[in-house]
Amino acid sequence: MVEMATQADTAARARAPLSRERVLGAAIALADEGGVDALSMRKIAQALGVVPMALYKHVANKNELLDGMVDVLVGEIDPPAAGPDWKAVIRLRVLSARRMLLRHPWAAGVIESRMKARTAPTPAVMEYLDSMIGIFRAGGFSIDLVHHAMHVMGSRLLGFSQELFQEAAGSEPDPDAMPPEEMAARYPHLTELAMAVAHDEESVVGPGCDDQFEFEFALDLTLDGLERLRGVS
Template identity: 60%
Template sequence: MVRTLRLNRDRVLRTAVALADEIGLEQLSMRRLATELDVVPMALYKHVANKDELLDGMIDVVVGEIDPPGPDTAWKPAVRERILSARRTMLRHPWASRAIEVRQAPTTAVLAYMNSVIGMFRAGGMSAALTHHVMHALGSRILGFTQELFTAGAAAPPPDLTLFPHVLEVAMSAAHENDSVVGAGCDDQFEFEFALDILLDGFEHLHARNWHP
């Protein structure tokens, strides 16, 4: 006799995350999720009230995958380790960063995660005022992704970069990576870590100077 897995909220959310990984968030619907779970769509509403609640729950599942730093780690490597774990998590779930961006309010798991990062700075001796500005400076990088100036869109004829010599010079100085999300010629992971390290070094310098607004 085949035993049917019991439908519960955790199973609904984890199946939705796996399905979004496979088909993309745009294609995910309550009906498609119900089919994946082999239940009628109405059965889902016992566990999530609507699509927005489903999405919030999916975000919480993903954020819950971010590893904490090792015990007794100093604030700077701890923050770096936590954020790079967040980046690995977001790369496993490419839809998640956009889902987080479009929510009007952070979910419980996102707030708990932000609280843990703030706690690392405070444990390192940073004032609440400096930590406030630090969190603004880090922005979405806290959760392992960056909001880029230009995002991929419809194909368009490439501009003549010889008209913009400084842009051309900088663009040609990079090691090329065709599938970069930052821009043609950019190494995503390097660019992310480069900016993160600059920020962490700057925060450390301000803290050492006993900076206050």
């Protein structure tokens, strides 16, 4: 009986039109089940009831598949809540990102690896970063303070800030990169921040960042916060 039901499910999947969304959804489900290292086009095709070659009409290769999966996951993060309290809005957004990462334990490693491999973040990641910067700016932060705040947030912003302005090692300029004027129109907050930071090519945090300053800024901010909490405990 179970075998008949499984066959019926496979047949139903095969009849449904194949799409990029279905391919990415199946890939994420398989990664949730067995980890991203075990993911393959063959397994995705089997889960969808199609031949592996059919997948390549929707994702050109494994890297494009992973980029698409990252964008789907970032899309699971709640949009910014309405309201003037920047701290509450940031807190809710970051907690939503944490819930997404807990649902998909493999995601953090894939996001980090794809950020390092690409010359620029994917569109969904760019939109996420732009909105986070926009929340700080609307809250009255100077662009310099936003820059440091993004570093302090660090992994709590999915680890994106560290590679925000960092090109992949040995990478060539992307011929398909978005023109600067289009980038500025689509991601105004991200562009403002990228243009404002000073450049330090030796930085391990990323070009444009003073490692020692960022380290001490985060340390002092943490110690100040602990001191404030100590005073009310």
